[in-house]
Amino acid sequence: MLYIKIQELHKRKFKVAQIAKELKISRPTVYKYLEMTFDEAKAYTEQPLGKKKKLDHYKDWILAWLEEYPHLSSAQIHDWLLERYPDLVVGGSTVRTYVRGVREVYQIEKKGIVRQYEAVPEQPMGKQLQVDWGETKQKTVNNKEIKLYFIAFVLVHSRQKYMEWQARPFTTRDAIRCHEHAFQFYGGRTEEIVYDQDHLISVSENAGQLLLTAEFQSYVNERKFNVHLCRRADPESKGMIENVVKYIKGNFADSRVFRDIEDWNERARQWLKRTGNHQVHQTTKKRPAEVFLLEKQHLQPVSSLLSYESTHNQSITRSVSKDNTIRYKSNRYSVPLGTYQNRSENLVWIEIREEDHNALIIRKEANGEVIAEHRISSEKGKLIQNRHHTRDRSKGVEEFKQRLLSHFKDQVQAAAYLDEISQRYPRYRRDQFTIIHKVSQQYPAIIDTVLAKCTTEKLYNANDFRDIAHHLDALRDEPIEEAQSFYTSPPNHSHLKASTRSLNAYTSILGGRT
Numbered sequence: 065m066l067y068i069k070i071q072e073l074h075k076r077k078f079k080v081a082q083i084a085k086e087l088k089i090s091r092p093t094v095y096k097y098l099e100m101t102f103d104e105a106k107a108y109t110e111q112p113l114g115k116k117k118k119l120d121h122y123k124d125w126i127l128a129w130l131e132e133y134p135h136l137s138s139a140q141i142h143d144w145l146l147e148r149y150p151d152l153v154v155g156g157s158t159v160r161t162y163v164r165g166v167r168e169v170y171q172i173e174k175k176g177i178v179r180q181y182e183a184v185p186e187q188p189m190g191k192q193l194q195v196d197w198g199e200t201k202q203k204t205v206n207n208k209e210i211k212l213y214f215i216a217f218v219l220v221h222s223r224q225k226y227m228e229w230q231a232r233p234f235t236t237r238d239a240i241r242c243h244e245h246a247f248q249f250y251g252g253r254t255e256e257i258v259y260d261q262d263h264l265i266s267v268s269e270n271a272g273q274l275l276l277t278a279e280f281q282s283y284v285n286e287r288k289f290n291v292h293l294c295r296r297a298d299p300e301s302k303g304m305i306e307n308v309v310k311y312i313k314g315n316f317a318d319s320r321v322f323r324d325i326e327d328w329n330e331r332a333r334q335w336l337k338r339t340g341n342h343q344v345h346q347t348t349k350k351r352p353a354e355v356f357l358l359e360k361q362h363l364q365p366v367s368s369l370l371s372y373e374s375t376h377n378q379s380i381t382r383s384v385s386k387d388n389t390i391r392y393k394s395n396r397y398s399v400p401l402g403t404y405q406n407r408s409e410n411l412v413w414i415e416i417r418e419e420d421h422n423a424l425i426i427r428k429e430a431n432g433e434v435i436a437e438h439r440i441s442s443e444k445g446k447l448i449q450n451r452h453h454t455r456d457r458s459k460g461v462e463e464f465k466q467r468l469l470s471h472f473k474d475q476v477q478a479a480a481y482l483d484e485i486s487q488r489y490p491r492y493r494r495d496q497f498t499i500i501h502k503v504s505q506q507y508p509a510i511i512d513t514v515l516a517k518c519t520t521e522k523l524y525n526a527n528d529f530r531d532i533a534h535h536l537d538a539l540r541d542e543p544i545e546e547a548q549s550f551y552t553s554p555p556n557h558s559h560l561k562a563s564t565r566s567l568n569a570y571t572s573i574l575g576g577r578t
Contacts (some may be wrong), residue, residue, distance in 0.1 A: 067105035089168040105175040138163040142177040143339045192220040194305035223353035252363025256290040377403030384410040394444040398453040471504040499526035
């Protein structure tokens, strides 16, 4: 097919450089095929890449991988060959040349992937370790898809890497456990560890005074290392671990089939030994494993491995929102009022019990008392709320009313007055009671007089109650006769009659016509 395509383009007056660019092949390859007849080209391609080469025995595997995953790099092909054939001894340049030849002959175009590298200052041995998290989607042996999560570590000086995977999101305790495993892998710890602003370890930068989660702060105090928290939107400050995460995704995890988490972690360790820490680093031009032998001597020793829960524990954490709910699988589930606290970590532990018809169990501590239990909803966007987790608003208002009655001597009359206000202003009864409560605090001596006046005048409004109180308080400094006139009922003038005038009297005053 390559021979036919080259001949067709040549007949269409394409230049050699144009043919090479169009078919993604080299110009010597174009010249070679232009000089051949069809039979010669057929005989040439029947031989593995024209002449016998070291990797011809593995050509079928390489071709199958490239046809299924055209984006694979020669470095990945090299790693997969070593994984399948551990005794194979071949250099990276040999694999690159061979893969390039296979791509040209079988016209398998590689997808371009742009990778960004940031220049970071060199650090002395044992000075700094960088940490970050990542996630991938993998095909399983059952041809299904699963989401996997990993944490990656890299020593800044030697580029020695470590990683650990699990099939569920990381918790702070998971992160701590993986730190312990990393320290055991390295044989010590660095003076400083660099992190992104991840919710597992940090709450806020706080203008330089770092606020870490309570659990991780306790761990830092135990291990006594310095924490360097990167500023937001500043990947350059931890570009090394960013590239390691991309390297793990693009070389180890890409297109690899998942069987189970134990097998996956074992293959990850083999990859680190075979490729991740063995291949020559493009920046240092050295093998990380060899440089690490020197850096290891500069690491701070650590005590015995701290004990943390197993990766297989099905209890995971969730953050509590301000409305005292947690999110699980696109739904919100309520927790008791008061679970959310300001300036607190606000984490709860959840557990899924399939034997209880998918019950969602929520605890404040990992093994603590159950604070909430729900049936998991199969719908999305729903609020699943326990009625015991809601505020009894009527009870609160009624308690407020009872406290307010205690300020009056005639509580029967006061109760009738407040009940009438409740009926007239059902939505604002708490606000109405609050105004009356403030009046009772400000004018305790005349509160009963105000109540009597409002009841007599049928003024069932807290604002009127307050105005009457202000007026009565002002009358204390007025003459006795004027004050008494307010307390007593107005005189009856129903027997008096107003004088009347004719319409002409008004028109004459206004200047109009009769």
